[in-house]
Amino acid sequence: MPLDTAPRLNSLGFAKPESETRVVVAMSGGVDSSVVAAQLAEEGYNVVGVTLQLYDHGAALAKKGACCAGLDIHDARRVAERMNFPHYVLDYENVFKEAVIDEFADSYLAGATPVPCIRCNERVKFKDLLETARDLDADCMATGHYIQRKMGAHGPELHSAEDANRDQSYFLFSTTPEQLEYLRFPLGHLPSKDATRALAAKYGLSVADKPDSQDICFVPNGNYASVIEKLRPGAAEPGEIVDHEGNVLGQHEGVLHYTVGQRRGLGIGGLETPLYVVKLDVDARRVIVGPKEMLSTAIVPLREINWLGDDAFDAVSDRHVSVKVRSTRAPREAVIRPLSPTTAEVELLTPEEGVSPGQACVFYETGGTRILGGGWIWRGY
Missing domain, CATH: 2.40.30.10 (Translation factors)
Known part of the structure; x- marks a missing residue:
């Protein structure tokens, strides 16, 4: 019988030893990306950790639960020191502001409900950071996202994470086929976040019990309006709350405080039928409300x-x-x-x-x- 002469592929899909495979790991300082970096380092890969400084440290240090803040950069560096691989911090404040934060503010002011995490992946992490990884002669870039990359008949495919509760596919839909060739997602097959934390404990990482980030990284406590008012002074102009026929029901302190589908906090109580925000008319500074079926x-x-x-x-x-x-x-x-x-x-x-x-x-x-x-x-x- 003929011998199988196909070269052995390592866990990242390359036909060469782990020690000769360079992988840049995007490290936010959280448990997920830390485990990815630690696991690949233990497997013998040539790991390079990179953390992006996305906004001012002074404001970030006071906020727990935000990614890429000053404390998170410190945590990423500690993981790199423990697992003995190089770690770099890149200043991406200007890029992040222009590519993500400014559009976030302008979209809200235009009456939209933006998703800045998608734009960050699309325009910063999977664009500029990925190019940095190529400049470092890395064979691939790995992240801590919960999603799976599988090989199909026509090349790599994007698949939902094994754990539906952690799946991040919604935030990664804009990943291009070319980017998918280069990216790796080592956590996508894990059954739960508990399994990730168990690996962090196994590697002795200080972030093993670190809480997950909950808010958008540059929006303290989920207060979008306060951030937008700082970025766009005078944006919170008052106006009218009207029903779908144009009848004035109340006043508001700025369209940016409302989103489509919102019911609470309208300040127009006492009505028989609950009303929801069904449209935002930014030009007329009007919040239009109506019954649920209008949504x-x-x-x-x-x-x-x-x-x-x-x-x-x-x-x-x-x-x-x-x-x-x-x-x-x-x-x-x-x-x-x-x-x-x-x-x-x-x-x-x-x-x-x-x-x-x-x-x-x-x-x-x-x-x-x-x-x-x-x-x-x-x-x-």
Whole structure:
């Protein structure tokens, strides 16, 4: 019988020894990326840790639970020292402000509900940081995201994490095929976050019990309005709260304090039927409210589509998939109707409430785990 002469692939998919495989690990200072770096170092890979300084340390030090703050940089450095690999901190404050924070503020002021974590992955971590990894002659870049990269018939595919409760596919839909060739996600197959923390304890990492970050890293305590007012002075201009027929029901202190689907904090109590924010008219400085049924949406216009399927996005007129229009919602069956290689109309077979411009609509293989891409919801017509 002929001998199998195929070269052995290491755990990162390269046909060479671990010691000759250089991998840059994006380290936020949290437990997830720390475990990735420690595990790869223990397996013998040539690990280089890189942490991005994304905003001013002075403000960050006072805030617990934010990634890439001063204390987190310190934690990442301690992990590197313990596992004996080099660690670098790169100043990305200007890039982060221009690529993520400014758009976040402007989107809110335009009445949208942005998702800055997606833009950060798309424009900073998987763009500039990935290029830095290439400049360091790394074979690949690894992150602590909970998502899986699997090899398919046409190359690497993006799949949901094994642990549905930790899956971060919604925030990574804009990963391009070229980036996917270079990226690795060593935690995607783990059954739970407890398994990650057990590995951190095994490696003796000081971050083993570190709490997960909850808020957007540059938004203290989830108070978006205060951040936007600092970035855009005078943005919180008062206006009227009106119903869908234009009747004035109350006053507000700025459209930026409201999001589509919001019910609480409207200050218009005493009505028989609960009212929700159904639209934000930024130009007229009006918050438009209505009954819950007005939030129901079946047709969703998308732009800036990133397609991860095997054929051209607009090669098929109707694509039957499942989609998420919010990160916390389960995928629902839908039909995508491409209008161009980067725009489409999505029909939700079961209408959803609170579909908001600025959010992402992510495509999933119905009945499977593969992520097929996604796009950004906008007002459309």
